[in-house]
Amino acid sequence: MGDPVRFLIHGASGRMGQALLRLCAGGAVDCSVVAAVSRKPAQRVVDGVPQFAASELAGVPPFDVAIDFSLPEGFDPLLALCRQRGAALVSGTTGLSDAQRQALAEAAADIPVLWAANFSLGVAVLEELVERAAAALAGWDCDIVETHHVHKQDAPSGTALALGAAAKRGGGMPRYASLRAGDIVGEHLVQLTGTGERVELVHRATSRDVFARGALHAASRLRGRPPGAWRLRDLL
Numbered sequence: 001m002g003d004p005v006r007f008l009i010h011g012a013s014g015r016m017g018q019a020l021l022r023l024c025a026g027g028a029v030d031c032s033v034v035a036a037v038s039r040k041p042a043q044r045v046v047d048g049v050p051q052f053a054a055s056e057l058a059g060v061p062p063f064d065v066a067i068d069f070s071l072p073e074g075f076d077p078l079l080a081l082c083r084q085r086g087a088a089l090v091s092g093t094t095g096l097s098d099a100q101r102q103a104l105a106e107a108a109a110d111i112p113v114l115w116a117a118n119f120s121l122g123v124a125v126l127e128e129l130v131e132r133a134a135a136a137l138a139g140w141d142c143d144i145v146e147t148h149h150v151h152k153q154d155a156p157s158g159t160a161l162a163l164g165a166a167a168k169r170g171g172g173m174p175r176y177a178s179l180r181a182g183d184i185v186g187e188h189l190v191q192l193t194g195t196g197e198r199v200e201l202v203h204r205a206t207s208r209d210v211f212a213r214g215a216l217h218a219a220s221r222l223r224g225r226p227p228g229a230w231r232l233r234d235l236l
């Protein structure tokens with residue numbers, strides 16, 4: 001066993017940030033959270049974890065891996081910090097611009113990075129099923145319906161777009177629909193419709209812990225890897 005991996009949690013006050021901090025405190029992986037960053041932290045230290053405002057990012061202590069579940073507006077300073085410090089970055093933030101995706105790809109020349117639209121095992125399997133189904137059902141209509149809680153800002157969800165990319169790899173031409181309702185954690189339906197028949201592939205997340213656990217395990221395995229754009233399947 002080596003030293004505990006040192007995490008910076010970015011978006012710490014949010015729904016995902018809170019799940020990550022709770023799982024870290026519970027020992028889900030061998031780690032120490034050296035900085036919890038949000039836009040405006042209410043306290044300086046919470047449960048022994050130092051809290052930082054986004055404007056104080058330059059002053060955070062040394063860390064091995066930043067885990068980012070925030071909003072696109074906070075992404076650029078975090079990526080710059082990781083490059084400057086030579087630290088790895090795991091990000092699940094969706095709604096990034098093309099320029100931000102390009103900057104992430106360029107950063108992979110210098111540091112290990114992993115971005116995934118969805119850190120659950122089920123969605124990783126669903127992507128493979130969708131590609132196969134779209135290839136086998138050429139010419140069928142392909143519709144992706146995603147449903148999330150009312151606070152979600154981006155649409156279609158990152159996962160819907162990733163499933164759409166899988167469908168395209170199989171030859172499908174996906175269309176998207178988004179619903180925002182109550183406190184739904186995240187549901188994705190891929191519907192392939194022919195004449196007189198229909199195939200439905202569905203994933204329902206009922207707890208954010210599935211995403212948080214996936215991100216923590218990937219992050220702890222990213223420490224010490226060479227620079228590059230890593231995929232979730234390389235690490236889990």
Ligand SMILES: NC(=O)C1=CN([C@@H]2O[C@H](COP(=O)(O)OP(=O)(O)OC[C@H]3O[C@@H](n4cnc5c(N)ncnc54)[C@H](OP(=O)(O)O)[C@@H]3O)[C@@H](O)[C@H]2O)C=CC1
Pocket residue numbers: 010011012013014015016017037038039040041054069070071072073074075091092093094095116117118119120158211
């Ligand atoms: N890939 C995956 O598996 C998953 C991805 N997500 C994605 O993760 C992201 C976060 O989701 P969720 O936790 O629900 O969102 P929340 O709105 O609950 O949390 C957002 C967090 O980001 C912080 N933040 C906002 N702006 C900035 C900024 N400029 N700099 C630094 N921090 C900032 C907020 O701080 P403050 O409270 O101070 O404003 C808050 O801590 C979304 O993009 C979502 O789509 C979510 C679940 C799974």
Ligand SMILES: O=C(O)C1=N[C@H](C(=O)O)C[C@H](O)C1
Pocket residue numbers: 094117118148152156157158159160185186187
């Ligand atoms: O914002 C969320 O909550 C989620 N976002 C991700 C996405 O955009 O696909 C993953 C998950 O569905 C929850």
